[in-house]
Amino acid sequence: MASKLKVGVVGSGGVTRAFHMPGWAAVPDCEVAAACDSHRETAEKLAGDFKIPSVHTDYRDLVADPAIDIVDVCTPNQLHTEIVIAALEAGKNVLCEKPLATTTADIHRIGEAAAKAKGILMVAQNQRFTPAAVAIKRFLEERDLGEVYYARIHATRRNWMPARPGFIDPALSGGGPCMDIGVHALDLGLWLMNFPKAVRVSGRVHTNFAKGWDIPGGWGEWDRDLVGVEDFASGFIHFENGATMVLEASWLHHQKESQDFSAQIFGKNGSIHWPSGEYASVFNRALVDATVLPASGLQPSHTEEILAFAKAVRGSDPSPVPYTDSLKVIGILEGIYESSKQNREIALA
Ligand SMILES: NC(=O)c1ccc[n+]([C@@H]2O[C@H](COP(=O)([O-])OP(=O)(O)OC[C@H]3O[C@@H](n4cnc5c(N)ncnc54)[C@H](O)[C@@H]3O)[C@@H](O)[C@H]2O)c1
Known part of the structure; x- marks a missing residue:
């Protein structure tokens, strides 16, 4: 060797x-x-x-x-x-x-x-290397969802606010849950969709709870004065091919789930949900559900x-x-911040 x-x-x-x-x-x-x-x-x-x-x-x-x-x-x-x-x-x-x-x-x-x-x-x-994602990607290589018209992307946590400065100080993090975990779910969703071209974004970011004491953080206390990033963001994205996407990202949020990390892609032949692998479709006018099981043997x-x-x-x-994938992911997240700042929809370059 x-x-x-x-x-x-x-x-x-x-x-x-x-x-x-x-x-x-x-x-x-x-x-x-x-x-x-x-x-x-x-x-x-x-x-x-x-x-x-x-x-x-x-x-x-x-x-x-x-x-x-x-x-x-x-x-x-x-x-x-x-x-x-x-x-x-x-x-x-x-x-x-x-x-x-x-x-x-x-x-x-x-x-x-x-x-x-x-x-x-x-x-x-x-x-992308999790057993669920590997199996779903393999499935989609053989089972076309048809024309994909919509995607629902969630990276929402109920009370998992990072405490380290690298996440909450904008000079170090460059953003809150969008940049921390939204980037994971959005990359995964776009990858499953084969990276359609995003053309317009509308979004809003909020700092609802991170500067206060209402929601107790699951990872302990953080420096409220250092927080300069959002704790919740939502976005609506238009793609060149006519498809649209909704994105939600949070660290602190009144939701029942402790965490919802998911991407659901809807096409005219069926839909797929990551990470559950749930597949919904119709054959000969019969509604069909199936599950793509996680790939085995992975570390x-x-x-x-x-x-x-x-x-x-x-x-x-x-x-x-490749970095070219990140360019598309960050283009959308940047669009959400810019749209929130300017209070209008943003056209992407
Ligand atoms: N993929 C994942 O599952 C995952 C999980 C956590 C973090 N991350 C990413 O990893 C990165 C680091 O996160 P972390 O959780 O390890 O944070 P961390 O705060 O635990 O560690 C970051 C380290 O970088 C050091 N550092 C700061 N400036 C430096 C510099 N100029 N040169 C050298 N070291 C420097 C800090 O002292 C600290 O020890 C972030 O970009 C985060 O988004 C990814």
């Missing part, structure tokens, strides 16, 4: 520790060789716990290390762009947590760097995502989740 590919993680916090480290451990020909965090103790703790030999507090030092083949970007959202571009310009392969960036302008900058880069860039949309979604990325790096395959 060729020598192992060396990975440097930038951002040594929650997602790195809980999901990316187990993911890298599952790839036989990769090893995490460097940990970076602007908070030295966080990087040192990760390095100590996972036997990572090198520690940095400035991502530029990690990116400049010629021994590093892969940079795994797990910092708060607003720092992704500069780190991804620096890593691509240094010739690295890059895996970046969602959202790739919080504006289409930044994604265009990333795209320019990616076009000139020798490494590949993948966006870590792990929901946790972040691990499957990292395995797909490593395979693409080794095999020079195209990126399993």
Whole structure:
């Protein structure tokens, strides 16, 4: 076997520790060789716990290390762009947590760097690698829903308000539940729909509860003064082909469900619901329900995502989740914010 590919993680916090480290451990020909965090103790703790030999507090030092083949970007959202571009310009392969960036302008900058880069860039949309999503995508490859005319996208939580600054301080997060979890469900829905072109967006964002004390957060208290993002958003999206979509995203919301993470796609031949796999259709004027069962034999979604990325790096395959997909997802989310700000429908470029 060729020598192992060396990975440097930038951002040594929650997602790195809980999901990316187990993911890298599952790839036989990769090893995490460097940990970076602007908070030295966080990087040192990760390095100590996972036997990572090198520690940095400035991502530029990690990116400049010629021994590093892969940079795994797990910092708060607003720092992704500069780190991804620096890593691509240094010739690295890059895996970046969602959202790739919080504006289409930044994604265009990333795209320019990616076009000139020798490494590949993948966006870590792990929901695509869940057993339910894998099975539904396979099903739709063979069972056409017909003309898709509508989609219902939910990423709504009742009282799961993130407490860490990286999520609630707009300078770090670039948005609330839209950017945090809306990005997951919207990416999943658009991917199942084969990314139709969105042309107009109308939306509204609210900060209803996050600055107050009415709803107790399931993850503990957060700094009310730091909150500068929405806690609820809704959007109505028009596609060029005439289809429409409703999107809802929340961290705090009076709903019975603790969490509703779902995408339901309606076509003239049938509808499909993720993640339940529920399929509804009609045959010979008989109403038919069926269920697409989750794919078997898969590892946790972040691990499957990292395995797909490593395979693409080794095999020079195209990126399993290219930045061009994020451009479409973030274009819609950006449209929701802009529509809310301007109090009118927004035409997308
Ligand atoms: N796909 C998923 O399931 C999932 C889950 C959680 C978070 N995320 C994403 O992962 C990213 C990180 O989230 P998290 O939960 O790990 O947050 P976190 O706050 O736990 O960790 C972020 C870390 O980045 C460090 N950091 C901040 N600025 C830095 C810089 N300039 N250089 C290096 N390190 C820096 C912080 O000190 C912190 O330790 C976010 O983009 C988030 O949206 C994805």
